[in-house]
Amino acid sequence: MPDLTVSILLSEAFSNMVLACLLEPLRVVRDSGQADVHWAILTGDNGPVTSSSxxxxxxxxxxxDIEKSDLVLVVGGDNFRAEAQRRDMLRRVTPLFRSGVVIGAASAPWLLASLGLLDGRRATVHWQMTEEFAETFLGVEVSNARFERDDRFWTCGSAATALDLVLLFIEERFGPAVAYDASAMFLHADTKAVSGAPLPHLNSRKSEAVERLVSHMAETLETPLKLADLAHVANMSERSLSRVFRRELGVSPGRYYQILRLARARDLAANTRLSIEEIAxxxxxxxxxxxxxxxxRFYGVSVRSFRRLN
Structure with a gap:
């Protein structure tokens, strides 16, 4: 099982929405058992901070105490200009950015730029501060794009694009099927998913045919369809169906079907008193x-280990 170590740097008056969009998809990946994800909340003064709300x-x-991170999430706050003037705090946080992918959202790129980490790089920030950001940090190539990736420094201007970035990180690290599942709690569809939550609906990245089939799979977990039947529902050949799934989700239709069924089994084991036989x-x-x-084989632990209800 792959490991992922995440450091989350919160600023004073940070945004709860940005934090949720960055962290919750990783929490879903962890709770699904598809990766061993660990994170630590950090602050510039090593003391408590209060969100904007x-x-x-x-x-x-x-x-x-942080030796190395695979991913650093930076959640800026309303006091970003004042923070950028605090040399003591800047010195304290600098070692945090020596390793891993760094995602800065909303006002967070201001902190990264103040440390010189974005010099010579393309970066974006919340649209309300774009002009001021460009005038303040002349060494940064400021973009109006929804998000920018320049080497290991990823920046964006809002909570919504923070969600896009962390899902992209999950996809590249763990595969598109895992990222597709992690998006389920945020994105709306009219059909229910395996645990009662909305199904993922990434219109910009997944075809209508795949979304329709995933919805159909979720509705037929108790009596899974054969590949030929799925191909008939999609109005394509079995070979074309397999090719589309591998291209968009990184796995075969049968494998993704099993992922959905096992996710449902995990949910029933954790939240119901059904016997293993009934769950099966x-x-x-x-x-x-x-x-x-x-x-x-999939989770590396037994079904019984997910039991929460006696």
């Missing part, structure tokens, strides 16, 4: 032993 947050540890039937497995084997 008044929520107080304590850091998990001091910045000096509801998720299209011919026997409890078949479910146990498939579940362990």
């Amino acid at each position: 008044g929520i107080r947050v304590e850091p998990d540890r001091a910045i000096r 039937l509801r998720c299209g497995f011919g026997s409890s032993s078949g479910l146990r084997k498939a579940f362990f």
Whole structure:
């Protein structure tokens, strides 16, 4: 199982929305058991900060205790201009950016630019501060794009594009199928997903045919269709169907179908008192032993280990 170490730097008066859009998809990946994701909340002063809506947050540890991060999420705050003048704080946070992909959203690119990390790079920031940002940091090539990726420094101007960026990171790190599932809690569709949440609906990146088939798969978990039947629903050949799924989700239709069924089994194991046998039937497995084997191969743990209700 792959590991991912995430550092989350919060500024005073940070945005709850930006934090949620950056962190919640990673939480979904962790909770699904598809990756071992660990994160630590950090602050520039190693003390508590309060969000723009008044929520107080304590850091998990001091910045000096962070050795290396695979991903650094920077959530700026309303006091970004004042922060950029604090040399003590800037010195304290600098080591945090020595490794990993760095995603800065909304006002966070201002902090990154103040540290010189964006010199000679393309970057974007919230549209309300674009002109001021360009005038302040002459060494940065300022863009009006929704987001920018320049080497390992990724920047964007809003919570919505922060979500786009973290889903893109998840896709590149763990594959498109995992990113597709992680998007489910944020994006609306008219059909229900495997756990009652909306199905992912990434119109800009997934074809209508794939979205329609994923919805159909979610509705038929108890009696999974054969590849030929799925191809008939999609009005394409089996070969074309397999090619489309591999191109857009990185896995075969059958594999993605099994991912949905196992995700449903995990949800039922964690949140209901159904027996393993009943869960197996509801998720299209011919026997409890078949479910146990498939579940362990995919998650690396037993179905019973997800039990929360006695």
